[in-house]
Amino acid sequence: MSQVYGRVALIGLGLIASSMFWAMRRTGLATEVTGYSRSQETRDTATRIGLCDRICDTAAEAVEGADLVVLAVPVGAMGDVAAEIAPMLKPGATVTDVGSVKRHVIEAVGPHVPDGVHFVPGHPLAGTEHSGPESGFAELFDNRWTLLVPPEGTDPAAIDRLRALWEGMGALVDEMDADHHDLVLAVTSHAPHLIAYTMVGVADDLRRVTDTEVIKYSAAGFRDFTRIAASDPTMWRDVFLTNKDATLEILGRFTEELFALQRAIRTGDGGHLHDYFTRTRAIRRGVIEAGQDTDAPDFGRGRAKT
Numbered sequence: 579m580s581q582v583y584g585r586v587a588l589i590g591l592g593l594i595a596s597s598m599f600w601a602m603r604r605t606g607l608a609t610e611v612t613g614y615s616r617s618q619e620t621r622d623t624a625t626r627i628g629l630c631d632r633i634c635d636t637a638a639e640a641v642e643g644a645d646l647v648v649l650a651v652p653v654g655a656m657g658d659v660a661a662e663i664a665p666m667l668k669p670g671a672t673v674t675d676v677g678s679v680k681r682h683v684i685e686a687v688g689p690h691v692p693d694g695v696h697f698v699p700g701h702p703l704a705g706t707e708h709s710g711p712e713s714g715f716a717e718l719f720d721n722r723w724t725l726l727v728p729p730e731g732t733d734p735a736a737i738d739r740l741r742a743l744w745e746g747m748g749a750l751v752d753e754m755d756a757d758h759h760d761l762v763l764a765v766t767s768h769a770p771h772l773i774a775y776t777m778v779g780v781a782d783d784l785r786r787v788t789d790t791e792v793i794k795y796s797a798a799g800f801r802d803f804t805r806i807a808a809s810d811p812t813m814w815r816d817v818f819l820t821n822k823d824a825t826l827e828i829l830g831r832f833t834e835e836l837f838a839l840q841r842a843i844r845t846g847d848g849g850h851l852h853d854y855f856t857r858t859r860a861i862r863r864g865v866i867e868a869g870q871d872t873d874a875p876d877f878g879r880g881r882a883k884t
């Protein structure tokens with residue numbers, strides 16, 4: 579894969595931006611990558627570990643002359659960052675983001691993007707519970723989906739170019755409407771995170787089970803919950819505050835199903851429990867066959883990357 583953009587500016591140097599830098603560098607997808615993050619400490623760390631070709635002291639300096647600007651800050655900060663960089667954007671450049679919620683980002687960022695600059699929101703469906711500039715790695719996006727959510731009327735050439743960048747970074751790329759994206763992600767990512775946060779909170783509250791026991795006897799299922807519940811508090815606060823309707827809808831359905839399962843346990847309705855678990859097991863098999871669980875032993879049997 580060869581160069582897709584000349585200069586790329588990464589704003590917010592955390593897990594996703596740093597992974598993008600290493601992934602771009604792996605195959606030379608950009609000529610120069612500039613970076614900016616709000617805290618001096620993050621910028622110093624980025625300089626120390628060689629993240630980006632140039633770390634700048636302001637967002638405006640980082641985006642000057644950039645062909646692609648990537649907003650990789652928490653969703654709640656996207657609008658302010660867009661307002662700050664808008665006057666410096668080069669005509670013909672593309673602004674994208676990697677936020678976990680799309681309708682809010684389109685409404686917060688869109689109005690600041692000047693005429694003559696393309697806006698192609700995106701979201702890589704890949705991450706870890708770690709954050710910050712040292713947490714990134716080049717393989718994060720390999721064989722994982724990235725969803726592009728271009729508003730109606732976006733220049734197809736700008737979309738294709740961003741698609742080429744993500745594919746060059748190892749991702750599979752699809753396009754989706756913003757509202758549908760937010761509903762799908764509420765099911766597959768946002769509600770599950772809230773449930774994990776809750777489960778770990780419950781274990782912490784339950785004084786009959788000591789902390790030492792929780793850690794010592796942590797079974798695989800609960801360990802996965804603790805991993806997810808260690809995710810960045812600012813990022814997840816913003817996700818729930820900006821994808822309110824879809825998350826509340828899914829949590830409403832979740833509560834209804836939970837009550838039904840609770841009732842089946844209380845009334846000894848084994849048939850209901852067995853049927854339910856049979857249905858969910860089929861979903862898990864679908865995830866593995868689609869090649870989306872890299873931890874599964876048979877990962878790779880599924881969809882071949884073209």
Ligand SMILES: NC(=O)c1ccc[n+]([C@@H]2O[C@H](COP(=O)([O-])OP(=O)(O)OC[C@H]3O[C@@H](n4cnc5c(N)ncnc54)[C@H](O)[C@@H]3O)[C@@H](O)[C@H]2O)c1
Nearest residue numbers: 590591592593594616650651652653677678705706709710
């Ligand atoms: N972590 C994940 O699993 C994951 C996956 C996909 C998408 N995302 C999305 O990607 C974005 C970044 O997430 P991350 O995991 O890389 O976060 P992170 O916490 O690792 O990094 C965010 C960085 O942005 C900086 N920042 C915060 N506010 C800023 C501002 N106003 N101006 C400049 N810099 C600012 C922070 O200092 C930090 O360095 C979020 O919108 C998140 O929803 C995260």
Ligand SMILES: O=C(O)C(=O)C[C@]1(C(=O)O)C=C[C@@H](O)C=C1
Nearest residue numbers: 678702703704705706707766767
């Ligand atoms: O793997 C993880 O730790 C993640 O939480 C990644 C994950 C997800 O829910 O799948 C988290 C948030 C995103 O916006 C995209 C990916």
